[in-house]
Every structure is written in structure tokens, then in C-alpha cells.
Amino acid sequence: MRVGEARLSDTAESLKSIYLGADLRALRKSRGLTLQDVADRLGKSVGWLSQVERDISRPEDADMVHLADLLDVPVGLLTPVSEEGVIVRKDGRRAIGERIAGLTEELVSPDLTDAFEVIHSTFAPGVSRSDEVLRPTQEIAYLVSGRLDIWINGTRHTLTPGDSARIRAQSFRWANPYDVPAIALWVIAPPVY
Template sequence: MQQTDITRSQTLGADLRALRKARGVTLAALADALGRSVGWLSQVERDLSEPSISDLRKMADVLGVPISMLFGQAMAPAEEAGHVVRRGARRQIGSGEGGLREELLSPDLTDDFEMVHSTFAPHSRAGETIQRATQEVGVIISGKLDLMIEGRLYTVGPGDSFRIRGEAHEWINPYDEPAVAIWVIAPPVY
């Protein structure tokens, strides 16, 4: 089967490049942190070389993502690759700590934004204030969620949407049922 540009966009190399760029890390800086050459890392990002599990662990650590983010992506049929993500093929992202389960809805990490399906467990909270250089919008699908944005509390429920523009924020689900949200973040943070 001949590989097309669409299927190539869902590769480990493209995701690594997108993560590296989203974090403002140069090819040289990442190669140095890994103890590898720039040439080798460039080949990995172009899918001409495969990193070892040890390399992947180091990459995940330097880029601040769980190692599972770098592999385990379900393959889509060629005609759907780069366009459709089936429910059972969503990639788990984030650490899962604090009662937040996140799944990537975007086909890969190569866009200027990422779309995330977030499930906030009952009686959970972020545990820290989050502030990042992003623009984020979301809509609550089910349940209720408390958002603290720049010190102001907002309670949002099904159908409510919100926006965060680089502001300090925290999420809290003090309720007895999970809250589910669709969250769009630009630029990507995972």
C-alpha cells in the first residue's frame, strides 16, 4: 500500500515535531537533552529512523507528556486517516491525575489547535492553578463544572460554553456526577 500525505501526518515523527514546536524547543536543544545528534532526531521526526523505548521515555520527559502519548495510536483505515477519529480509537492524553481523563479528538497533533474530550470525575479538582499561553474554548456536554478564572468562580452546565485567554484558571467538580466537556486549545499543549 502506498503511503499518502494524509497517512503520513499521523506518524510518531509528525507528533514529535508538533510537540517540540508547541513547547518552543529547538531540534538542537531536544537532541542535546536526549544525548543524540540533531541528524538522528531530524530522521526520527521524518520517520526515517525509529527511537528506542528508552529514547521515547526521555523524549516524553523532556516534552512533559506521558510516554503513552508517543505510541499506542490506533491506526485508521487509509481512507479515514487524518480526517476521522473513531470513538474507540481516541488517543488517551494527559496524566489522568486529579480525576481528569482526556482523549484527543483531533486526528493528530499537527494542527494549530487540539480538540480534547475531557471527563472530570465527581469530587475532583485540578489541584493547582493553570496558566499557559493559549486560547481555550469549551462546551459542557453533561454534568456541571466549576471554573475559577482569574479568581472569579463560574459554574457551567450542559450547553454552556466558556473561553480562557492565557488567564490563570482552575477546574473543580464538587458534584456527585462526572462532568464531560469538549475543549479546544490553541496552540496545542499535548
């Protein structure tokens, strides 16, 4: 291996870790947690967590699992696989979401550092969310394929491919009572995952 190749490899690896700290900070803040809150729950110092969030230090694998549990996200979300924070390949999307059976959510955005996030959601046939969601966000749901029923402030709408729905800090729930998966792209601002 040539010296230049090793440096490029090291640079790519360090670029991946750059987004870990920013993503952790965004997740922590979106949950209303302070550095002290998270450090206390992990049994770590505020200094350690601050260094992780500033990408000065990288947590051990066990710490990553504890951070994911604490922030209620899959551990894979804390492992960026985008190309230098610019490109996200289809097979490199990170799983996110609330882990509802029949719903698969993946981060399309390279990381969680923008003023918004883009989520690729696949709703399996028969899956639904009966409890209403209410978040302080603005969201656009764009249906790529299938059909999806969505209730916004109690009013039911059926989306078909090419339709979109806007949600502005309104309660909503959804269901796919149809026999094919529904695939949607969600743009959410500010990021909540």
C-alpha cells in the first residue's frame, strides 16, 4: 500500500467519525437532554461526552450501545456510512425510527446536522399506528408508491403515488390497510430522530 492510499483511508475514516459527534449532539438536544443528563445516565463524565460530541474521542462499542439505548435509536444510526457527509447510497442508509412492527424507516440524509432530515419509510401491508403523534415540527410526506391513509387533526386522507401531505405541529396517525407496501419520503424540520 502506498503512503497516499493510507492517508486517504485514514481521512475517510476520520470523516465518518466527524458526523458521529454532531449526530449525537443533535439527538441529545432533540430529546431535551443536557450533557450532564446523558453523562449521568451513562456513568461517564461530562468531559468525556463533550469530547465525543466534538469528535475528539470515539466511544467504545459498549458505550455506543448504551448511547443508542439512552437516545432510543438503533445503534446503526450512530454509525454513519455516507461518503464524506455528502452521498448516501441506497444500501448504506441507517435505520432509524420508533421500531414499530411493519414500519421500516431509514435516514436518507447523510447525518442529523441539517435544519431538516429526510426519511425513507416503508409501511408493510396491514400496518397502522393507532395512537396519534404530535411533534413540534413541520413535515412533508411524499408517497412514492402504494397507498397510505393518514389522519391529520382527525381528518382522514388517502395518499396515492405522487401525493404529498403537510403536517405543521398537528396530530397525525397513519395506516396501510392495503395489500401492497406503501413507500414514502418524509422531510422533517427540525430533525427529531
